[in-house]
Amino acid sequence: MQAAGIIIEYNPLHHGHLWLLEETRRLLGPETAVIGVMSGDFVQRGDFAILRRQARAKAAVESGVDLVLELPLPWAVGSAERFADGGVQVLLGTGLVTDLAFGSECGDADALRRVAEALLSPKLNEFIHRELTRGDSFAAARQRALAALLRPEDAALLESPNNILGVEYCKALLRRESAIRTLTVRRRGTGYHGTELEGGLASATLLRSLLRDGERERALDLMAPAMKDAYLEEETAGRAPVFRETCQRAILARLRSMSEADFAALDQGGEGLGNRLYDASREAVSVEEVLETAKTKRYAYTRLQRMVLWAYLGMIPADFPETVPYLRVLACNETGRALLARMREMASVPVLTKPADVRRLGPEAQRLFETEARAADLYALAYPDLTAVRGGSLWREGPVIR
Numbered sequence: 001m002q003a004a005g006i007i008i009e010y011n012p013l014h015h016g017h018l019w020l021l022e023e024t025r026r027l028l029g030p031e032t033a034v035i036g037v038m039s040g041d042f043v044q045r046g047d048f049a050i051l052r053r054q055a056r057a058k059a060a061v062e063s064g065v066d067l068v069l070e071l072p073l074p075w076a077v078g079s080a081e082r083f084a085d086g087g088v089q090v091l092l093g094t095g096l097v098t099d100l101a102f103g104s105e106c107g108d109a110d111a112l113r114r115v116a117e118a119l120l121s122p123k124l125n126e127f128i129h130r131e132l133t134r135g136d137s138f139a140a141a142r143q144r145a146l147a148a149l150l151r152p153e154d155a156a157l158l159e160s161p162n163n164i165l166g167v168e169y170c171k172a173l174l175r176r177e178s179a180i181r182t183l184t185v186r187r188r189g190t191g192y193h194g195t196e197l198e199g200g201l202a203s204a205t206l207l208r209s210l211l212r213d214g215e216r217e218r219a220l221d222l223m224a225p226a227m228k229d230a231y232l233e234e235e236t237a238g239r240a241p242v243f244r245e246t247c248q249r250a251i252l253a254r255l256r257s258m259s260e261a262d263f264a265a266l267d268q269g270g271e272g273l274g275n276r277l278y279d280a281s282r283e284a285v286s287v288e289e290v291l292e293t294a295k296t297k298r299y300a301y302t303r304l305q306r307m308v309l310w311a312y313l314g315m316i317p318a319d320f321p322e323t324v325p326y327l328r329v330l331a332c333n334e335t336g337r338a339l340l341a342r343m344r345e346m347a348s349v350p351v352l353t354k355p356a357d358v359r360r361l362g363p364e365a366q367r368l369f370e371t372e373a374r375a376a377d378l379y380a381l382a383y384p385d386l387t388a389v390r391g392g393s394l395w396r397e398g399p400v401i402r
Contacts, residue, residue, distance in 0.1 A: 001342075002029060009049070013056065013223065016202075035066065037069050039083075040076055044083045071087055096346055103185050105163050127146075137299065238387065239388050242382045247382045263311075313375045325365035
């Protein structure tokens with residue numbers, strides 16, 4: 001059985017995501033199995049997912065993904081490079097994946113691979129260091145540095161968010177000398193960050209914006225059908241929609257209880273960004289104000305968001321593991337169950353279908369699961385109905401079987 005992997009957030013799942021699934025099977029064959037690696041309750045840009053992991057995994061399987069595995073938290077809320085590497089680690093760990101499929105603005109896997117190869121070139125760091133002296137962001141400096149190694153049209157690919165992730169997937173595969181092939185489908189409809197409907201296909205950003213602005217019915221109409229059903233079920237249970245603002249005071253309390261040294265530990269680059277957040281947290285009266293006050297031209301807003309999220313969750317980047325210690329199953333259908341049976345023989349790391357199984361693994365795996373469990377409890381504090389909150393939920397919930 002041929003298996004394609006996709007690395008997803010589905011925050012929320014929309015018709016553009018369905019298009020990628022359809023195109024993957026059209027190009028690789030209708031019998032191709034699809035394994036999704038999905039972030040849990042928190043997402044890469046440093047925010048709360050709009051729905052909890054179980055609801056999004058269920059919608060994924062009902063929309064055509066056969067097996068959903070979790071992207072562990074330290075990778076799910078990391079940089080684009082770390083996010084991509086974690087997803088690739090999970091897919092490689094299954095021992096089954098032949099192709100990695102993803103959407104991109106360019107739709108050209110060869111071009112994205114060329115950029116990835118340039119980014120791994122030993123010459124690049126020298127060029128980036130020179131460009132950083134101009135005071136621009138790292139992303140802008142990197143793109144200009146690439147112009148010295150690539151054709152301008154290839155260097156320009158890093159101006160688009162899905163292209164960037166595609167390049168990071170290629171980098172991760174190249175670093176690990178993987179034989180997995182890359183398949184990219186040109187993105188259709190509203191752009192990744194777009195907040196206006198284009199081509200009849202909404203972006204996840206647009207859907208979240210509509211929900212935040214109270215345009216619930218319009219948002220529901222633009223979701224994939226299974227996602228709409230999952231949303232309504234979670235809403236009835238008092239668990240949706242989830243927004244960071246709902247537990248804003250808890251986040252601010254955590255920030256104000258931290259020392260300058262605590263903030264410095266969040267700053268992976270040692271560039272004084274922790275000091276900016278420390279100072280901002282003492283004066284600001286909202287998380288948004290903290291971020292806006294600390295923001296500068298040089299640092300990406302999402303980098304600040306991730307640092308604030310790490311603070312709230314009690315995570316320190318220096319403690320993040322480098323290798324994924326297990327594959328946790330979130331949801332599957334009948335084909336997914338057949339994949340799991342094969343993974344029992346082929347997987348290079350343990351497969352978890354029951355939370356209690358982690359107690360049989362080593363200390364690193366147990367520490368990771370305990371971190372996930374604490375984060376799930378903190379996520380639940382953002383439910384609209386606090387009576388729906390129960391601690392320890394991750395230890396009680398097994399995979400969704402369809």
